[in-house]
Amino acid sequence: MRKDLFVLLSITVLLISSYVTIPARDSEPTVTPLSSNEATIIQMINQINESLLFEYHHKLMMFGPRYTGSINCTLAAEYIYDSFEQMGLNVEFREWHYDGFYSKNVVATLYGTDVNSTAEYILCAHYDTVASAPGADDDGSGTAAVLAIAHILSQYHFNHTIRFITFSGEEVGTYGSFTYARDASHRGDNIVAVLNMDMIGYASTTEGGRILRFFPPIRSRWIADYATTISEKYNEIIDMKIDTLPSYRGDDSQAFVDYGFDGVWIAHQDGYPWGHSSNDTANHLNWTYYIKATKLMLAVTAEIAQKPIDVQVVLHRPYEGYTYLFENPVFESSFGKLPFWDLRGLTIILGGKTIASAEVFSDEPIQYVIFCIDGYFMFWDTQPPYEWTIQGWFVPINGKHMLQVYAYTTSGKIASDEMDIFMLSLATSYKG
């Protein structure tokens, strides 16, 4: 931990430009236009069945334990890659090196058809396991669900982009998702929501057999609320409701939340006795439940990727996870090994004069953009670029705070974004 604090003081080269080139849309899958009606979604839901899910799950189980960096883990990644490729999706490995580990996330993209939308939704799971477990539930269940849902959704088109991602490095410190979220933040990816399925294949009670749990942080609660409306819409054919619980730190969605995106961990209700053990095997799954959970997640993903986005605001600066000296980002903080410390993605501002800058995407004219600290009004701007020099009014801002931005359209629609900052500064707008 002390080492991390020293790493914080070491200077890394500032790389504002993209780390990874995003390929052009080359391999479009076979297409059925989605008319946004329920019948089409029901058609998709009905294509999720045991043989499809079992096929993907069974092949994954054949690799045995998939500890990050092991040969099994690499072979599983290649299998997942090939599976996505067969669906006609644009697929790529995103390699990552972190804390002595080297591995690959597998990312498949179904590009949205709305040329005005940069929005993307991530449906994800982790394909790695602890060293001794075959990981049937944790998280073979989520991984095979990502594949099965991708298999079906890839035959349709949606307004917004959907990325199907399987991460490695979850069990060693959520490193696969951390490196992805960090790099996505630097690239400026417009990730609207991350749906992370981690342990969705088990139920032991009648009640638990009808409940899928969502664990959003407060800012991402809208995802669970939206998914709840979808679960109600298709309740007659899926028979699964959503329980929304407080957020839990430590799953793969957390890194995205730390880097300013919205995300949620999704899991079954009933306790699973075989987690992280050699008994986490396919015969312990409840396949009836697992199929229902996968159907519901397909419906949620299909609906959310089709839903129009009226207005959206994104805080582009300061860069998440950088340390600023006055207006300059001087180095990237290195708290990645501390997933439970609430420091990943923390932006440190020393001296003040740092500019906050927001971009707004909207169908309607924007009335104003308001910058806040901890919910308190600080500054408004009516013209792009929407910017504010972060400073107190009569007293300086010091310590850890939440920088927020709200965009108001002329008809009163509101969007918001936020960022954790730690500030040491004497700057104020007015001298008291």
Ligand SMILES: [Zn+2]
């Ligand atoms: Zn897991």
